[in-house]
Amino acid sequence: MANSLEVRGVSLRFGGVRALTDVSFAIKDGELFSIIGPNGAGKTSIVNCISGRYKPTEGHLFYGDRDITGLTPNARASLGIGRTFQNLALFHHMSVLDNIMVGRHHLLKNNFLTGSLYWLTGARKEELEHRRKVEEIIDFLDLQSVRKATAGTLSYGLRKRVELARAMALEPRLILLDEPMAGMNFEEKEDMARYIVDLNEEFGMTVVMIEHDMGVVMDISHRIMVLDFGKKIAEGDPATVLADPHVRRAYLGEEDEVLVDPDDAPPAQESAA
Numbered sequence: 102m103a104n105s106l107e108v109r110g111v112s113l114r115f116g117g118v119r120a121l122t123d124v125s126f127a128i129k130d131g132e133l134f135s136i137i138g139p140n141g142a143g144k145t146s147i148v149n150c151i152s153g154r155y156k157p158t159e160g161h162l163f164y165g166d167r168d169i170t171g172l173t174p175n176a177r178a179s180l181g182i183g184r185t186f187q188n189l190a191l192f193h194h195m196s197v198l199d200n201i202m203v204g205r206h207h208l209l210k211n212n213f214l215t216g217s218l219y220w221l222t223g224a225r226k227e228e229l230e231h232r233r234k235v236e237e238i239i240d241f242l243d244l245q246s247v248r249k250a251t252a253g254t255l256s257y258g259l260r261k262r263v264e265l266a267r268a269m270a271l272e273p274r275l276i277l278l279d280e281p282m283a284g285m286n287f288e289e290k291e292d293m294a295r296y297i298v299d300l301n302e303e304f305g306m307t308v309v310m311i312e313h314d315m316g317v318v319m320d321i322s323h324r325i326m327v328l329d330f331g332k333k334i335a336e337g338d339p340a341t342v343l344a345d346p347h348v349r350r351a352y353l354g355e356e357d358e359v360l361v362d363p364d365d366a367p368p369a370q371e372s373a374a
Contacts, residue, residue: 103165105130105275105307106151111160113146113331120146121331123160128275128324133301133308135318138328139351144311145187147328148277151309152184153177164275183273185264187280187311193253197244197263200252201235204270238266242296258289265296269304276300278310282317290314294321319343327351 106128113121121143128134136144149155151162153174161170169177183204191200239248242262247255252263261281268276281297282290294317300306312318318325319339327335327342329351335342342348 103130104128104163105132105165106309107163108147108151109161109163111147111150111157111162113143113150113155114158119331121150121157124328124331124333125160126326126333126336128307128309130307131301131305132323133297133310133321135310135312135322135325136328137312137315137318137325141330142328143331144328145279146331148184148279148309148311152182152277178271178273181272181274182277183268183271183275184277185261185268185279185281187283191252191260191264191267193251195252196249197252197255197266198235198239198248200263201238201266201270202231204267205231205234234272235270238269241269241299242266243292258285258293261285261289261293262296265293269300273306275307275309278308278312280311280313282312282314290317297321 104127108124108126111121111124112119124143124147136147138144146155150157153169153172153176157170161168163169164177164180164182167180169180172180192203195203239245242265244259244262244266247259252260255263261284265278265281268278278297282293285293297308297310298321301308310318310322322339324337325335325339325342326333327345327348329347334347334351335345337345
C-alpha cells in the first residue's frame with residue numbers, strides 16, 4: 102500500500118524553544134492514524150506542519166510522491182488535505198449550511214466575472230451541485246435539524262460536528278482532526294467516533310487524528326504514534342503502543358516497577374510485646 106503522507110526528520114523551533122525534534126513517520130493510504138502524547142508534546146505542531154500553518158525548521162513532508170514542504174495551506178487544501186481545529190474556527194454569525202458551503206470554495210470553477218452572469222455561464226448549475234454535496238454531508242452527520250440555525254447558537258458538540266462537516270466539504274483524501282472529541286460528553290464522543298470510522302471506511306479518507314481519550318484511540322485507530330517533549334517515543338498498532346513502558350511513563354504517568362527478590366527483602370520488624 103502506498104504512502105499517503107511521509108514526514109522526514111521534521112524539527113520545529115520557535116526562537117530557542119524546540120517544539121519538534123527530528124520527527125519521522127509515514128501514513129499509508131486508507132489508514133486511521135492517531136497521534137497521542139501529554140499536553141505540550143508537539144501534537145498540534147506536527148499537524149500544523151502537515152497542513153502548512155507552520156513551516157518546519159528542518160526536514161521535509163511528502164504527500165504521495167510530492168514534496169509539499171514549501172506549499173501554502175491553500176495549495177495543500179487544493180491537493181486534498183483538509184483539517185479541523187482544536188479551537189473552533191466557525192463563522193458564528195453564519196448558518197450551518199453556509200459554514201459548510203465555505204468549505205467548498207476550493208472546488209468552485211466560476212470566478213467573479215463568470216459568476217456575475219449567473220444564468221448564462223453555468224454558475225447556477227455549479228451552485229446547485231455544491232449544495233447537493235453539502236446536503237449529503239448534512240445527512241451523513243445528522244445535522245438536518247440545525248441546517249438553517251446560526252452556528253454560534255449551537256451546543257459545543259454540534260459545533261464540533263459542523264466543523265467536521267466543513268472539512269468534509271473540501272472532499273479531502275487526507276483529513277487532519279485536531280482533538281475532534283474535546284469537551285464532548287460520552288454520547289457525543291460515541292457519535293463522533295462512529296462518524297470518523299465511517300469517514301475512513303465508507304468515504305475512503307485517510308485520517309490523522311489527535312485525541313486524548315485513550316479508550317477511543319485504542320478502539321478505532323489502525324496505528325498510533327506517541328510524542329513526548331517534541332520527540333517520537335513510540336509508533337505501532339494500539340496493543341504494542343499501550344504495552345510500551347516509555348509510553349506508560351510519559352502518557353499514563355506510570356513508574357517502572359521495581360522487582361525485589363524475597364531473599365533480599367529486609368526482615369520484618371517484630372512487634373513490641
